[in-house]
Amino acid sequence: MACPTCGTSVLFGGVKVGNKRYCSKKCYEADEINRIAAQIPNEQVEQLAHELRNERCPKCKSHGPIDIHKSHSVYSFIIYTKYETRGHLLCKKCAIKQQTIDLITSLLLGWWGVPFGLIITPIQIIRNVISMSQNPGINGPSDDLKQRARLILASHAMAETA
Numbered sequence: 001m002a003c004p005t006c007g008t009s010v011l012f013g014g015v016k017v018g019n020k021r022y023c024s025k026k027c028y029e030a031d032e033i034n035r036i037a038a039q040i041p042n043e044q045v046e047q048l049a050h051e052l053r054n055e056r057c058p059k060c061k062s063h064g065p066i067d068i069h070k071s072h073s074v075y076s077f078i079i080y081t082k083y084e085t086r087g088h089l090l091c092k093k094c095a096i097k098q099q100t101i102d103l104i105t106s107l108l109l110g111w112w113g114v115p116f117g118l119i120i121t122p123i124q125i126i127r128n129v130i131s132m133s134q135n136p137g138i139n140g141p142s143d144d145l146k147q148r149a150r151l152i153l154a155s156h157a158m159a160e161t162a
């Protein structure tokens with residue numbers, strides 16, 4: 001039987017709920033939170049997303065709007081290459097700074113892995129340039145911000161029922 005969240009096969013133990021068996025409590029909660037998140041009314045999500053958007057930027061304390069901006073990085077070391085895309089809840093100015101840092105980091109540290117460093121580094125650099133040229137949330141909360149708001153509401157709902 002496979003864990004519905006991560007796909008690991010679960011032979012013994014884990015968390016059994018109904019006819020599903022999760023490999024760990026963490027996977028059960030992850031699935032549960034998505035299930036609860038899907039049931040949260042859109043108006044509540046919209047409202048919280050607007051509130052989040054109008055908060056001050058956590059980094060520079062300026063009056064937003066803030067939204068989720070993506071930055072992309074890659075590090076390599078010989079045959080090891082690690083790359084990731086992170087979402088940051090920031091104002092546009094701070095987002096550009098973070099994207100610039102990730103771009104320079106990728107430029108300096110991305111290439112030194114064979115073969116993936118050579119393939120992924122230009123991709124991450126271009127992704128940063130694209131993210132820098134975009135301004136999510138300029139006309140209201142982006143879908144990413146709404147999704148974050150939905151998960152915040154779901155985790156509150158989960159804490160209340162626990």
Ligand SMILES: [Zn+2]
Pocket residue numbers: 003004005006007008022023024027
């Ligand atoms: Zn799992």
Ligand SMILES: [Zn+2]
Pocket residue numbers: 057058059060061062090091092093094095
């Ligand atoms: Zn800022």
